[in-house]
Structures are given as structure tokens and as C-alpha cells.
Amino acid sequence: MRVIGFENIGDADVLQAAEKEPVIVVENGGPSFVVMSVQEYDRLCGRSGVGGTLVGSTEYIATIEVAEVETDTPYDLSDIPEVNSLPSRMTDGFMVPTEFLTWVATQEQPYELVQGKAVALESSMQMVDRIVGGLMTCLHSQLRGSLWRIFTGRTFVQTAPGTLRRAHLCLERAAADDGRPAAKQPLLVAEILTPVTDPQRLEEQLNEYKALSGLEYILVPIAAIFSLRVWRRTEHGSWVDDLYKGPDATVRLDRLKVAFRLADIYDT
Structure with a gap:
């Protein structure tokens, strides 16, 4: 993905490049918007024509806000050095994962990043801690010495470029650096259902987890009963x-x- 200054937006080679891949336009020291073909924009919006032919033509250029691209597309902007070095967009309410991880480490209340925005979560309940502890004990005792590592809610699960979910527990293949803050390829995740769980948030999480290619299991215990x-x-x-x-x-x-x-x- 290419990054250019706003003063270069009219250059012919920029428009030609945008027909092949999105171009990030920087203005006043920060990412301002993205230039892309209408065909690519329609693809990202899920619009298609008869027989799978995408609506739109690469002869035209569409622009959308960079915050939308950071959150709703498969492009991982955090991997682009030019974007990581840009000033923070936190004043606009949006953060890239690297900004969020730095910020959330200073917060007492738990948060997760959803489509580029920090979302506050309910504080942990004693019943949740007991189930997480029970799951950890069962998994650890049977996986001891294996290639798998267990992480609790302090480790995030990256479900999209702009989304870091805070699963109660996840299981991922061991890596050289077990101190990393986000798991990208978990095999198992667990979300404890409590009386204060937001059903919409849980449904969104489950759908995001199911889209992870390496995930095999999703566990949802109900905190108050044996279920x-x-x-x-x-x-x-x-x-x-x-x-x-x-x-x-x-x-x-x-x-x-x-x-x-x-x-x-x-x-028990």
C-alpha cells in the first residue's frame, strides 16, 4: 500500500497506482483519506453484480475516510512503517492497534479495540475468575510439555486489522516471545457468559472468532449454572x-x- 502527501494527490501516477491498490493520503501530518478504485471500494462493501462481477469501474476513483479503512478492510495498516510513524489519531476517537496497546496498558478498567475505537468492558467477576482458573487447570494439566500456551484476558485476540478482542482465555501455539500482547492464530478461545454480558457484543465476537482461519474451538460457559x-x-x-x-x-x-x-x- 502506497503513502503520499496531499500535495501529490493530483499526480497522474497516483491515480494509476490507486487503480491497483489503495493509496493513503497524508495531510497536516496525519492520514487523511484513502484513494482507491470504485471496483475495490465495491468489493470492500460486499457489493457484486451478476456472476460475481464487481460493480463499478477502475476508470473512476473513490475515496473513503482512512478511519474506515483501518477498521473495516483486510489491510493491516499497523504493518506499514509510514503509517506507524504518523501522529496519533486518538483525538478523533480512532486508534491503530499499536496505539491502543500502549494506551490500554495505562488504564485500570479493561478495554478492547473494536473497529479502531476503544470500548470499555465490565470488570471481571469472581465467578468468571473461577471458571477461567478451572479451564486453565484442566488444559494445562493435559497439555503440559506440548506446543500450546494458555493466555488469559490480558492477552488480546486480533480478529481484524482494527479489532483486538479481549477473550477470557485463549490457546495458541507457543512462540519464541510469549510476552506479545496479541494472539493472531489461536486454536481455542473461551468467553464466559455472565448476567451482565452484552448479547450483541458476544454475537459479534463469535462471528469474528469463527472467521479466524486457525481457530478450532469456541467455548462459552454460563457462569451461574453448569452449562x-x-x-x-x-x-x-x-x-x-x-x-x-x-x-x-x-x-x-x-x-x-x-x-x-x-x-x-x-x-466444585
Whole structure:
């Protein structure tokens, strides 16, 4: 992706480049907008014509705000040195992941980054901590010495270029640097459902998690009762779910060769 100054926006080679890939335009020291073909814009908006032909023509150029591109497209702007070196857009309410991770480390209240904006989360509840602890114990005892590492809510799961979700627990293949703040390819994530859980947020999270290519399991325990729903990815890439109820119900995660009873994770 190319980065140019606003004074160069009229150059013919800029418009030609924008027909091939989006071009970030910098104005007054910060990213101002993005230039791209109408065909690319329609693709990002999910618009298509008959037979999969995209609406629009590369003969025309469309512009959209850079904040929208940072959050709603597959382009990871945080990997572009020119963008990372630009002044913060926090005054506009938007942050790239690197800015957010620096900022959130100074906050007492938990936050996550959703489409470029910091969203406050409810503080952890004792019942949630008990279930997270139970899951960690079950997984750790059966995966000890393996290539997998368990992370709690202090580690974010990157579900999109501008979104860092704060899962209660995730499991990812061990890396050389276990101190990294965001997991990009987890195999398992867990979200505890509590009386104060926002149903819309949970649904959005589940849909984002299901879109992660390497994810195999999503666990959603209900904090107040012995109930756990498990989503599994099939060999064809679709998702199926099972509901487990009662303290003696046994959950088997064959991909990990792990099994546990609900009583084990509910700390009874």
C-alpha cells in the first residue's frame, strides 16, 4: 500500500497506482483519506453484480475516510512503517492497534479495540475468575510439555486489522516471545457468559472468532449454572455446536486430546 502527501494527490501516477491498490493520503501530518478504485471500494462493501462481477469501474476513483479503512478492510495498516510513524489519531476517537496497546496498558478498567475505537468492558467477576482458573487447570494439566500456551484476558485476540478482542482465555501455539500482547492464530478461545454480558457484543465476537482461519474451538460457559456450549469447526470449514449441562457432563476436545467434566471447570 502506497503513502503520499496531499500535495501529490493530483499526480497522474497516483491515480494509476490507486487503480491497483489503495493509496493513503497524508495531510497536516496525519492520514487523511484513502484513494482507491470504485471496483475495490465495491468489493470492500460486499457489493457484486451478476456472476460475481464487481460493480463499478477502475476508470473512476473513490475515496473513503482512512478511519474506515483501518477498521473495516483486510489491510493491516499497523504493518506499514509510514503509517506507524504518523501522529496519533486518538483525538478523533480512532486508534491503530499499536496505539491502543500502549494506551490500554495505562488504564485500570479493561478495554478492547473494536473497529479502531476503544470500548470499555465490565470488570471481571469472581465467578468468571473461577471458571477461567478451572479451564486453565484442566488444559494445562493435559497439555503440559506440548506446543500450546494458555493466555488469559490480558492477552488480546486480533480478529481484524482494527479489532483486538479481549477473550477470557485463549490457546495458541507457543512462540519464541510469549510476552506479545496479541494472539493472531489461536486454536481455542473461551468467553464466559455472565448476567451482565452484552448479547450483541458476544454475537459479534463469535462471528469474528469463527472467521479466524486457525481457530478450532469456541467455548462459552454460563457462569451461574453448569452449562457450556462448544463450537467446533468441521473438516469442511463449517461450525457445529453442542450444549453440555450438569456437573458430570464430559467435554472432549479431540484435536487437543483433552477431556474434562463441567464440575472440573466450575471449581466444585
